[in-house]
Amino acid sequence: MAKKAKFQRPAGMYDILPGDQQYFQKVYSVCENIANFYGFKKIDTPILEDTNLYSKGTGLTTDIVQKQMYTLRTKGGDYLTLRPEFTPGIVRAYIGHGMKNLPQPVKLYSIGPVFRHEKAQAGRYRQFHQFNLEVIGDGSPVIDAQIIQVFYNILFELKLKNLIIGINNIGDNQCRPYYKKLLLSYFRGRVESLCVDCRRRLKESPLRILDCKEEKCQRIISQAPQIIDHLCNECHRHFKSVLEFLDEIELPYHLNPYLVRGLDYYTKTVFEIFLESPKKTEDKEQFARNALVGGGRYDSLVKLLGGEDEKASGGALGIERVISVMKAKEIKFPKSAGAPVFLAQLGTMAKRKSLRLLEDFRKAKIQVAESFGKDSLKAQLTMADRIGAKYTLLLGQKEALEGSIIIRDMKTGRQETVKLEKVIKEIKKHLKK
Numbered sequence: 221m222a223k224k225a226k227f228q229r230p231a232g233m234y235d236i237l238p239g240d241q242q243y244f245q246k247v248y249s250v251c252e253n254i255a256n257f258y259g260f261k262k263i264d265t266p267i268l269e270d271t272n273l274y275s276k277g278t279g280l281t282t283d284i285v286q287k288q289m290y291t292l293r294t295k296g297g298d299y300l301t302l303r304p305e306f307t308p309g310i311v312r313a314y315i316g317h318g319m320k321n322l323p324q325p326v327k328l329y330s331i332g333p334v335f336r337h338e339k340a341q342a343g344r345y346r347q348f349h350q351f352n353l354e355v356i357g358d359g360s361p362v363i364d365a366q367i368i369q370v371f372y373n374i375l376f377e378l379k380l381k382n383l384i385i386g387i388n389n390i391g392d393n394q395c396r397p398y399y400k401k402l403l404l405s406y407f408r409g410r411v412e413s414l415c416v417d418c419r420r421r422l423k424e425s426p427l428r429i430l431d432c433k434e435e436k437c438q439r440i441i442s443q444a445p446q447i448i449d450h451l452c453n454e455c456h457r458h459f460k461s462v463l464e465f466l467d468e469i470e471l472p473y474h475l476n477p478y479l480v481r482g483l484d485y486y487t488k489t490v491f492e493i494f495l496e497s498p499k500k501t502e503d504k505e506q507f508a509r510n511a512l513v514g515g516g517r518y519d520s521l522v523k524l525l526g527g528e529d530e531k532a533s534g535g536a537l538g539i540e541r542v543i544s545v546m547k548a549k550e551i552k553f554p555k556s557a558g559a560p561v562f563l564a565q566l567g568t569m570a571k572r573k574s575l576r577l578l579e580d581f582r583k584a585k586i587q588v589a590e591s592f593g594k595d596s597l598k599a600q601l602t603m604a605d606r607i608g609a610k611y612t613l614l615l616g617q618k619e620a621l622e623g624s625i626i627i628r629d630m631k632t633g634r635q636e637t638v639k640l641e642k643v644i645k646e647i648k649k650h651l652k653k
C-alpha cells in the first residue's frame with residue numbers, strides 16, 4: 221500500500237503530472253497558433269499585483285474581490301494579490317508602458333495560472349490556467365465578434381464540437397443606471413422570496429441577481445424586466461451589429477438575457493461559450509454549469525485604472541475545463557514520437573563510455589534514451605521495447621575494451637558491430653532508411 225504522504229497539496233490545487241502535460245501542450249500550442257494568426261502578441265505580467273488593482277478594477281462588489289483573493293503582506297508592508305484574473309494586470313501594463321502610442325488597437329494574449337479561493341468542486345479549482353485575450357483601443361462591435369471567433373476556432377481546432385455561444389448586452393453608463401433602478405424596484409417588492417445571497421446583491425449589485433441559480437430566485441428572475449428592452453440607441457446598435465457579424469461567420473449563438481457575468485467592469489457585450497446539452501443528464505449538469513470561455517467588453521476600465529478613455533474587449537478560456545472535456549470525449553491527437561534509439565550498457569567501463577557517447581548523440585541532435593541505473597541487459601531491452609526504440613546500441617565490457625558497439629535492429633533482431641567513433645554516422649544512415 222502506498223505510504224500516506226506527510227504533506228498534501230493545497231485544497232483545490234493540482235499537480236500536472238507528466239502524463240497530462242501533452243494535453244496542456246496541445247491546448248497551449250493551438251491557442252498560441254490561432255492567436256498569432258489573428259495578430260495577437262504575447263504578454264506576460266507578474267503573478268502578483270497590487271491588491272488595489274483588483275479592488276478597483278475587478279470591483280469591490282464582485283465575489284472575486286469579496287471572497288476569493290489570495291492576498292499577502294510583503295516584508296515592506298505592501299499588499300499584493302495572486303492574480304485572480306488577467307485583465308486588470310494587462311490594462312495596468314498597457315497604461316504603464318504607454319501602449320497608447322502604438323498603432324491601435326493593441327491585441328494581446330497571455331497564458332498562465334490564476335488563483336481564486338473558491339469552494340473546490342468538479343471543474344472549479346483554486347489554481348487553474350487561463351488563455352486570455354485582450355483588444356485595447358477599439359470600441360467597434362466587430363472586435364467583440366472577432367474575440368468570440370478566435371475562442372470558438374480554438375475549441376473547434378481542439379475537436380470540441382457542439383459549441384454554443386451565450387450572448388447578451390448589459391448596457392453602458394448611459395442606459396444601465398436606469399435599468400438598475402427598474403430592477404431594484406422590481407426585486408425590492410419581492411425581497412422576502414429571494415435567497416440570502418441575492419438579498420445582499422440587491423444592495424450592492426442588483427444586476428447580479430439575474431445570474432442566481434437558486435430555484436426560488438429563478439422564478440422571480442423569469443418575470444423581471446429585461447435589459448434588452450431598455451438599452452440606449454448606441455448599445456442597441458452595437459448589440460445588433462455584433463450579432464450580424466456572428467451570423468456572417470456562421471457561429472451558433474443564443475441570446476441569454478440573464479447572462480450578466482460576475483465582474484463590475486463589463487459594458488455592452490458579454491458572452492460565454494459552452495458545450496451544447498450533452499445527452500447524459502449528469503454530464504448535462506456539469507457542462508451546463510461550467511462555461512469553457514467567458515468574456516466581454518469593458519469600455520470604462522482603462523480610464524478607471526488611470527489611463528485615457530480607451531475602449532476595450534476581451535475574454536478568457538479555462539484550460540483545465542477544456543482538457544476535462546477533451547478527456548471525457550476521449551479526444552485523441554497524435555503522440556509525439558519517442559526516442560528512436562536506446563543505449564544499453566553492461567559493466568563499469570561501458571557505463572563510463574556510454575555517458576560520453578550520450579553527449580555526442582545530443583550534439584548530433586539524435587534523441588537517445590537510456591537507463592543507466594539498470595545493470596541487467598534484459599531489463600534494459602524491455603525498456604527499449606516499451607519506448608518503441610527502432611535501434612538499441614549495446615555496449616558491453618568487450619566492446620568497451622575494443623572500442624566498438626553493437627547496433628541491434630529491434631524489429632528484425634539483426635545485430636552488427638561497428639566502431640564506436642562511427643556509430644553516430646551509422647545510426648544517421650539507418651534512421652534515414
Ligand code: AMP
Nearest residue numbers: 343344345348511512513514536538541
Ligand atoms: P472568468 O474569468 O470567471 O470569466 O472565467 C473564464 C473561464 O475560466 C471560465 O469560462 C472557465 O473556463 C475558467 N474558470 C473560471 N473559474 C474557474 C475555476 N475556479 N476553476 C477552473 N476554471 C475556471
